[in-house]
Amino acid sequence: xxxxxxxxxxxxxxxxxxxxxxxxxxxxxxxxxxxxxxxxxxxxxxxxxxxxxxxxxxxxxxxxxxxxxxxxxxxxxxxxxxxxxxxxxxxxxxxxxxxxxxxxxxxxxxxxxxx
Numbered sequence: 001x002x003x004x005x006x007x008x009x010x011x012x013x014x015x016x017x018x019x020x021x022x023x024x025x026x027x028x029x030x031x032x033x034x035x036x037x038x039x040x041x042x043x044x045x046x047x048x049x050x051x052x053x054x055x056x057x058x059x060x061x062x063x064x065x066x067x068x069x070x071x072x073x074x075x076x077x078x079x080x081x082x083x084x085x086x087x088x089x090x091x092x093x094x095x096x097x098x099x100x101x102x103x104x105x106x107x108x109x110x111x112x113x114x115x
Contacts, residue, residue, distance in 0.1 A: 008050045014070050015058060016044060018077060022062075033057040 019029045026044070030037045035057055042048040059067055068074045 010073055011055060011071060012043070012046070012050050014073065014077070015050075015054070018058075018062070018065055018070070021077065033061045 019026070022029065024032070026041060027037060030040045033040070033054070035054060039048065040054060043050050043054055055070065059065060059070065064078050064080075066075055066077060066079050069077045
């Protein structure tokens with residue numbers, strides 16, 4: 001059985017992964033979960049222990065986030081059958097596509113500048 005500390009560390013890492021997946025700044029994320037910036041910032045930096053409030057507020061704010069994944073690491077991060085889950089997935093795909101397009105444009109610009 002995992003220790004309570006390693007379980008909390010796993011939840012914290014998954015929470016960070018989800019925040020990164022949304023593409024939100026920490027400030028925007030904190031606003032969505034209705035918590036104090038400094039508190040969440042310190043928890044993300046492991047300067048304060050992860051609290052139940054942080055976990056519950058996150059799950060309440062993002063219905064697309066799978067509780068099984070966040071709490072236990074089981075299954076997929078998103079519950080795709082929610083309106084927000086489908087939208088976040090589409091946004092993530094679009095963001096990745098934009099990165100590829102921007103990279104291609106930069107390559108073309110570099111080639112053109114050589115001429």
